[in-house]
Amino acid sequence: xxxxxxxxxxxxxxxxxxxxxxxxxxxxxxxxxxxxTKLSHLKEIPIDDLPPDDILCALSNxxxxxxxxxxxxxxxxTTVISVWFEWRYAQNIETGWYYFYYxxxxxxxxxxxxxxxxxxxxxxxxxxxxxxxxxxxxxxxNKLLKNDNFANILARAALEIPDxxxxxxxxxxxKHAPKTKLLLISLLYKAKVILSGLVVKFLLVxxxxxxGSRLGFSWIAxxxxxxxxxxxxxxxxxxxxxxxxxxxxxxxxADSVLDPSLIxxxxxxxxxxxxxxxxxxxxxxxxxxxxxLILMVKLxxxxxxxxxxxxxxxxxxxxxxxxxxxxxRYFILDLLSISAVFDGNLSPLEKEYLPQxxxxxxxxxxxxxxxxxxxxLNGRIHAAKALCLLDFKPG
Numbered sequence: 001x002x003x004x005x006x007x008x009x010x011x012x013x014x015x016x017x018x019x020x021x022x023x024x025x026x027x028x029x030x031x032x033x034x035x036x037t038k039l040s041h042l043k044e045i046p047i048d049d050l051p052p053d054d055i056l057c058a059l060s061n062x063x064x065x066x067x068x069x070x071x072x073x074x075x076x077x078t079t080v081i082s083v084w085f086e087w088r089y090a091q092n093i094e095t096g097w098y099y100f101y102y103x104x105x106x107x108x109x110x111x112x113x114x115x116x117x118x119x120x121x122x123x124x125x126x127x128x129x130x131x132x133x134x135x136x137x138x139x140x141x142n143k144l145l146k147n148d149n150f151a152n153i154l155a156r157a158a159l160e161i162p163d164x165x166x167x168x169x170x171x172x173x174x175k176h177a178p179k180t181k182l183l184l185i186s187l188l189y190k191a192k193v194i195l196s197g198l199v200v201k202f203l204l205v206x207x208x209x210x211x212g213s214r215l216g217f218s219w220i221a222x223x224x225x226x227x228x229x230x231x232x233x234x235x236x237x238x239x240x241x242x243x244x245x246x247x248x249x250x251x252x253x254a255d256s257v258l259d260p261s262l263i264x265x266x267x268x269x270x271x272x273x274x275x276x277x278x279x280x281x282x283x284x285x286x287x288x289x290x291x292x293l294i295l296m297v298k299l300x301x302x303x304x305x306x307x308x309x310x311x312x313x314x315x316x317x318x319x320x321x322x323x324x325x326x327x328x329r330y331f332i333l334d335l336l337s338i339s340a341v342f343d344g345n346l347s348p349l350e351k352e353y354l355p356q357x358x359x360x361x362x363x364x365x366x367x368x369x370x371x372x373x374x375x376x377l378n379g380r381i382h383a384a385k386a387l388c389l390l391d392f393k394p395g
Contacts, residue, residue, distance in 0.1 A: 013168040013297060015148045019155075026122060026155025033126045045133030047252055053380040059131055060379040064237040067124040068230040074116045075229030078109040079222045087219075117229060121158035124233070125240045129154070132244045132381070153247075153290050157239045160232075163288040169275075169300070171312045173282040238377060242344045245376045246291040249384055250342065254298030257390055263302060265392070270328035271303040272311075273320045277336040279311040284340075284349040291342035314353055321357060327392035333358060334390050337365045341373045364395040 019027070050056065082105050089098055134150070148164065156163060266274070278296045282288070299305075310316065321329060336357060340350055346369070355362040368387065375384040 013166050013293065016165040016167060019148070019152060019164075020161070022118075022159055023152060023155045023161055026118070026158055027151040029119070029122050030126065030151040030154055033122070037126075037130075047133070047248055047381055047385055050133050050381060053382045056131065056379040056381060060128060060237075060241055063124055063127050063131070064234060064241075067120055067237060068233045070120055071117060071233035072226035072230040074113055074120070074226075076222045076226035078113040079225040081109050082106045083219055083221055113225075113229070117233065118158060120233065121236045122154070124237055125154045125158055125244075128237070128240050128244050131379075132248055134244065134248070150247075153243060154240070157243055158236055160236065160239075163290060166288050166293060168293070168296070169279070169305070169311055171279045171282060171296075173286055173288055173312070239344070241379060242342075242376055243291065245379060245381050245384065246342045247294065248381060249376070249388060250291045250294040251298070252385060253338065253388055253390075254295055254302065257388065258299065258302055262390065266328060266331065267324065269320060270324045270332065271305070273317065273324055273328075273332050274335050275299060275303065275305055276311050276313075276317040276320065277332050278339045280314050280317045280353075281336060281339045281350070283312045283314070284353055285343050285347045286349070287343050287347075289343040292339055295339055295342070318356060330394050331390050331392050333361070333365060333394070334388075337369050338372065338388055341369050341376065344373060344377065361394045368395055 051059075082102065085102060085105050089101070093101075153163075155161070263271075275296070278292060278299065282292050282296070285292075321332060324332065336354070340346065340354065346354075354365075358365045372384055372387050375381075375387065
């Protein structure tokens with residue numbers, strides 16, 4: 001947010017948790033890539049100056065597929081070592097020493113595998129950053145939090161780390177999420193990071209019998225691990241596309257679409273409803289997605305929203321939505337539908353509650369949301385931009 005913002009400092013977004021070790025490591029490597037490629041002083045390329053959608057889609061697919069192939073190779077090669085050791089020495093050395101060396105090899109290969117995948121993820125993300133025309137400066141001028149910037153967003157995408165909890169205007173996206181569910185998600189994430197390779201390489205494969213039959217089945221671990229790593233890399237690239245193209249789109253909407261002439265058409269209550277539209281979407285998605293936060297903060301800046309309030313109550317949003325003028329209602333529903341696609345999927349709560357706001361135009365808006373999500377995931381930024389008109393018309 002700009003230094004000239006009218007929002008008091010106490011209302012600035014505040015990240016609750018500090019970045020962890022791996023996130024900080026990812027940020028440092030991204031900064032290294034930025035310096036190495038000498039792109040830190042380039043200006044951000046306007047969306048209209050980016051290549052056509054077909055080229056963007058083809059190039060982003062090439063980056064994703066290349067990374068997936070390399071990930072498959074890394075997973076397969078690191079697994080070959082442990083499988084070869086099992087095949088060669090399972091019957092030839094003392095059991096205790098065999099399992100000691102086998103465990104050491106599996107752990108060493110897992111460390112190498114995870115390290116290379118982390119490196120590959122950040123390299124692929126950096127290539128996508130260049131493709132999307134972002135300004136890859138280390139001191140991100142568009143950062144919203146003092147201790148969280150664009151590099152942090154990319155590092156979290158590369159490691160599949162959940163976005164941090166942010167205090168802003170009293171909005172709590174996780175208020176409807178059971179504490180037990182949040183704990184389970186946290187534990188599953190940590191287990192996935194630590195044990196995903198081990199499960200495929202060691203635990204899963206060893207259920208296929210004993211002795212010679214087990215040795216034969218162990219070779220299955222090679223393609224299984226390769227496919228798993230390729231799948232993980234594909235997921236990382238998918239989330240990266242969503243964040244990068246959505247990041248450009250969120251800034252475009254806030255900086256270009258919401259110009260002063262458009263804002264003047266909105267009454268104070270319609271401006272409040274616009275903020276509530278994004279806030280309630282964050283709650284329904286149970287997500288602190290950075291693209292939603294970008295749009296929220298920039299709109300608060302444009303609308304000069306200063307007060308703390310319960311902006312994330314769905315019932316209050318519906319009440320205010322019924323009080324605005326018809327053309328303002330369509331503007332707010334446009335904003336609601338756009339913000340809902342920034343995390344790439346509709347949660348069960350969104351599917352349940354959004355039709356209450358869309359009413360008779362539910363099918364129209366749901367279709368638009370599906371199209372916009374597909375465009376962001378496939379790098380069709382120009383088509384996505386054209387679909388993000390806030391024109392005071394339904395759909």
